[in-house]
Amino acid sequence: MTEKIKGLVIQAQSGFFTVETGQGLIVCKLRGRLKKGRKLADLVAIGDWVLVTEQEPGTGMIEEIEPRQSMIYRMAPTARGEFQQVIIANPDLAVFVFAVAQPEPRLRMLDRFLVITEKEGIDSIIVVNKIDLSGMRKARDIFGHYEKIGYPVLYTSAIKNRGIKTLKKMLVGKISLFAGPSGAGKTSILNAIQPDLGLAVKEVSEATKKGKHTTVSRKLVPLDGGGYVADTPGLKALDLWDITPEEVDGYFPEISRVLFNCRFSDCTHTHETDCAVIEAIKNNEIHLERYRSYLRMREVEEDKIPWF
Numbered sequence: 001m002t003e004k005i006k007g008l009v010i011q012a013q014s015g016f017f018t019v020e021t022g023q024g025l026i027v028c029k030l031r032g033r034l035k036k037g038r039k040l041a042d043l044v045a046i047g048d049w050v051l052v053t054e055q056e057p058g059t060g061m062i063e064e065i066e067p068r069q070s071m072i073y074r075m076a077p078t079a080r081g082e083f084q085q086v087i088i089a090n091p092d093l094a095v096f097v098f099a100v101a102q103p104e105p106r107l108r109m110l111d112r113f114l115v116i117t118e119k120e121g122i123d124s125i126i127v128v129n130k131i132d133l134s135g136m137r138k139a140r141d142i143f144g145h146y147e148k149i150g151y152p153v154l155y156t157s158a159i160k161n162r163g164i165k166t167l168k169k170m171l172v173g174k175i176s177l178f179a180g181p182s183g184a185g186k187t188s189i190l191n192a193i194q195p196d197l198g199l200a201v202k203e204v205s206e207a208t209k210k211g212k213h214t215t216v217s218r219k220l221v222p223l224d225g226g227g228y229v230a231d232t233p234g235l236k237a238l239d240l241w242d243i244t245p246e247e248v249d250g251y252f253p254e255i256s257r258v259l260f261n262c263r264f265s266d267c268t269h270t271h272e273t274d275c276a277v278i279e280a281i282k283n284n285e286i287h288l289e290r291y292r293s294y295l296r297m298r299e300v301e302e303d304k305i306p307w308f
């Protein structure tokens, strides 16, 4: 019997998967028996750990797929129903890049990203870029409350090369995903970390251009010091949304921390007296802007809040 070799899927394109193993790169197809049954999700994606057998040198077959710890996916409508496209499996870190100005930061977008990673249990860090335009004080005024929630916040300037070394260290040995609005400086930051890295990585962005329906290749771009940055072309942040209003509570850490103290178990955290969430807002333990994002995700209209 041919020996099974463990490896990491670092590229996926039209049914071919490049697997990095201790014995080099092996370009694999998926063993037919793995494809049996109703297929409503990508069976293999970049970031998956697999067992492969080598056929010819450098080519082989994926025989087994290890269980996934987490993933970033989008639901794509097809004739046979919603298909779960896996953008990346098992990312270690999501890096959300926002500019302190130019463009003005949209915290609603950041909060949506954070809810997605909370749902999947993926560690997140917030990179606040272009501090050369604002100074630290203004940057902290806008983003400081995220540190209190527990998210690492890193203040950078790609242009002045500030904070880049610290960020680079945080990426070593990890599989990281970069996301953020267009113009925030993702490409510039990646280029500052490693020459041409920004060119190699097309980010998850809030691009407004209509996506072209071409077959995309997804890959992990290697970092010099070990680790990878995920290249996830053509994906819009809004595509990732698959969260119902009912589950939102659990994905705001600072809200889920206090809501057990509400007097009634069916508290809606909007108008009730003795609501622990409202109490925490009044005590500055929950930031009002976070609460606004929370309301929006729960599809509660702000003018329904009597104490606003």
Ligand SMILES: Nc1nc2c(ncn2[C@@H]2O[C@H](COP(=O)(O)OP(=O)(O)O)[C@@H](O)[C@H]2O)c(=O)[nH]1
Pocket: 129, 130, 131, 132, 133, 156, 157, 158, 159, 160, 180, 181, 182, 183, 184, 185, 186, 187, 188, 189
């Ligand atoms: N002032 C300032 N401008 C920056 C900084 N980082 C990037 N930029 C500029 O912001 C614009 C968008 O940067 P880019 O890296 O393409 O953003 P991306 O769309 O997120 O990849 C470019 O004109 C950059 O030169 C920064 O730290 N400070």
Ligand SMILES: [Mg+2]
Pocket: 186, 187, 188, 203
């Ligand atoms: Mg870019």
Ligand SMILES: [Zn+2]
Pocket: 259, 262, 263, 267, 268, 269, 270, 272, 274, 275, 276, 277, 278
């Ligand atoms: Zn409540």
